Amino acid sequence: MDPILATYEMNIATVELTDRLDALEAAPLRGILDGHIQLGKSRILVDLSKVDFIDSAGLAALVKYMKDARSMGGDLRLVAPTHPDALRVFELTRFDKVFTMYDSMTAGLTEW
Amino acid sequence: MDPILATYEMNIATVELTDRLDALEAAPLRGILDGHIQLGKSRILVDLSKVDFIDSAGLAALVKYMKDARSMGGDLRLVAPTHPDALRVFELTRFDKVFTMYDSMTAGLTEW
Amino acid sequence: MNDILRVTADFEAIRAVGPWLRSVLEPLGPEQCAAMAGSIELAVHEMATNSIDHGKSTSIELKAQRTNDAVDIILTDDGLPFEGRQGPAPHPDEPQVRGYGLMIVEALTESIDYERIATGNRWTMRFALESNESNSST
Amino acid sequence: MNDILRVTADFEAIRAVGPWLRSVLEPLGPEQCAAMAGSIELAVHEMATNSIDHGKSTSIELKAQRTNDAVDIILTDDGLPFEGRQGPAPHPDEPQVRGYGLMIVEALTESIDYERIATGNRWTMRFALESNESNSST
Ligand SMILES: Nc1ncnc2c1ncn2[C@@H]1O[C@H](COP(=O)(O)OP(=O)(O)O)[C@@H](O)[C@H]1O
Ligand SMILES: Nc1ncnc2c1ncn2[C@@H]1O[C@H](COP(=O)(O)OP(=O)(O)O)[C@@H](O)[C@H]1O
Numbered sequence: 001m002d003p004i005l006a007t008y009e010m011n012i013a014t015v016e017l018t019d020r021l022d023a024l025e026a027a028p029l030r031g032i033l034d035g036h037i038q039l040g041k042s043r044i045l046v047d048l049s050k051v052d053f054i055d056s057a058g059l060a061a062l063v064k065y066m067k068d069a070r071s072m073g074g075d076l077r078l079v080a081p082t083h084p085d086a087l088r089v090f091e092l093t094r095f096d097k098v099f100t101m102y103d104s105m106t107a108g109l110t111e112w
Numbered sequence: 113m114d115p116i117l118a119t120y121e122m123n124i125a126t127v128e129l130t131d132r133l134d135a136l137e138a139a140p141l142r143g144i145l146d147g148h149i150q151l152g153k154s155r156i157l158v159d160l161s162k163v164d165f166i167d168s169a170g171l172a173a174l175v176k177y178m179k180d181a182r183s184m185g186g187d188l189r190l191v192a193p194t195h196p197d198a199l200r201v202f203e204l205t206r207f208d209k210v211f212t213m214y215d216s217m218t219a220g221l222t223e224w
Numbered sequence: 225m226n227d228i229l230r231v232t233a234d235f236e237a238i239r240a241v242g243p244w245l246r247s248v249l250e251p252l253g254p255e256q257c258a259a260m261a262g263s264i265e266l267a268v269h270e271m272a273t274n275s276i277d278h279g280k281s282t283s284i285e286l287k288a289q290r291t292n293d294a295v296d297i298i299l300t301d302d303g304l305p306f307e308g309r310q311g312p313a314p315h316p317d318e319p320q321v322r323g324y325g326l327m328i329v330e331a332l333t334e335s336i337d338y339e340r341i342a343t344g345n346r347w348t349m350r351f352a353l354e355s356n357e358s359n360s361s362t
Numbered sequence: 363m364n365d366i367l368r369v370t371a372d373f374e375a376i377r378a379v380g381p382w383l384r385s386v387l388e389p390l391g392p393e394q395c396a397a398m399a400g401s402i403e404l405a406v407h408e409m410a411t412n413s414i415d416h417g418k419s420t421s422i423e424l425k426a427q428r429t430n431d432a433v434d435i436i437l438t439d440d441g442l443p444f445e446g447r448q449g450p451a452p453h454p455d456e457p458q459v460r461g462y463g464l465m466i467v468e469a470l471t472e473s474i475d476y477e478r479i480a481t482g483n484r485w486t487m488r489f490a491l492e493s494n495e496s497n498s499s500t
Contacts, residue, residue: 020377038139
């Protein structure tokens with residue numbers, strides 16, 4: 001399926017992050033995820049492929065809304081970080097096993 | 113250009129809305145747009161093609177962040193509503209001349 | 225056509241306006257109803273939103289009345305008095321963020337009447353029938 | 363290697379930790395530096411975040427010290443005393459929303475030492491050198 005079409009038909013909200021996802025950026029990210037959840041969007045794909053650092057505050061924001069999305073029958077899934085410094089926090093906390101991760105946005109949208 | 117690639121290379125944030133955009137939904141939409149602006153995303157494409165009613169509170173949220181985005185050197189653009197009840201508020205206020213509107217998400221992402 | 229809708233004054237409850245209007249306009253026939261429902265909904269919705277936002281009302285009543293060549297929608301609330309527009313009126317070519325509600329209502333109505341009453345406010349919005357031919361029923 | 367970084371305790375300012383660490387680790391040679399910088403940054407960043415979040419500190423000082431087979435990073439702040447972990451320790455297979463900071467730091471450090479001092483708190487984090495071969499310089 002065409003990835004743009006997939007976001008439509010499956011009503012998947014996409015969020016693309018860049019650079020850092022730390023305590024500072026976690027706040028606006030929470031605003032975005034909160035907005036989508038409130039609008040009833042329970043399928044959210046967050047693209048971390050261009051993020052080069054994630055800390056536990058960034059992770060916490062992703063986990064919170066992953067739980068909210070799952071409780072609504074949806075999910076928050078990730079396009080995996082390519083940078084080892086961004087992947088590390090997932091490995092250390094074993095959240096790489098909890099989140100469904102895709103290799104690319106296109107893969108996430110078409111294989112969801 | 114592939115539309116998914118376009119969102120990457122041009123760093124365009126996309127937001128797809130459905131159903132109504134009224135005072136009730138304007139609040140979470142502001143959360144989303146505010147988050148993107150705070151994350152430095154000044155190119156935002158809001159898809160209204162599946163929205164069937166927009167009021168002046170919904171319009172106000174779009175206008176506010178269009179101004180913010182433009183002041184950052186970016187823009188907030190729209191995929192035009194197809195439903196006449198959603199287009200009406202733009203026509204009556206002449207905002208259909210102020211916003212750049214596209215026919216589809218793909219058009220918006222590739223022609224931006 | 226003499227229906228009444230009474231809703232609590234919150235943004236969720238006023239979503240009943242659209243469906244109520246469509247049932248109220250049904251006797252005008254499907255074309256007339258389709259032609260008018262959307263713009264009447266927007267105007268009434270803007271007035272109800274203002275009643276909540278600015279009037280701090282707790283309850284809103286809508287009444288529909290058919291006249292010869294128009295439909296009147298009478299909005300009655302228990303809110304603060306309307307003391308004229310506060311803030312700048314919008315200029316169509318200078319985008320501003322708020323203040324488009326009344327402009328929209330004025331554009332959509334044939335006339336709009338305001339009356340302060342003992343229990344609150346009464347707004348009478350008149351909408352012209354789109355064409356006389358499709359007045360298939362009373 | 364005996365560098366000091368002093369930053370105000372806010373989330374913006376502590377972004378200087380990464381670049382500072384990379385310059386401090388440079389004498390270890392490019393491989394050692396590349397291998398260690400990312401994890402040291404994460405650990406130090408988590409400790410600095412906790413110092414801001416929980417310790418309400420206003421100023422944070424970092425000092426790097428090379429020992430024979432390790433690098434010590436000493437974080438000194440002017441915050442409230444650390445009185446042990448409040449709230450549940452995370453269990454790896456039961457996702458919870460907070461409480462991963464210290465777990466991450468423990469996983470990344472060879473040892474971590476806490477001392478309450480007159481002016482605040484001092485944390486000493488020890489990071490093992492990845493391999494002895496690449497210790498090209500002192
Ligand atoms: N029902 C009302 N009660 C009191 N004041 C009102 C009411 N409706 C409108 N107003 C006043 O008129 C102004 C313009 O209203 P409007 O055009 O709907 O724009 P907005 O609601 O975006 O401010 C409002 O800011 C308010 O001061
Ligand atoms: N620098 C500090 N000062 C005071 N208390 C701290 C400090 N660091 C950690 N704590 C306590 O330990 C708990 C666990 O910390 P941590 O694992 O980083 O998770 P989180 O910060 O997400 O709560 C904190 O909730 C706090 O009660």
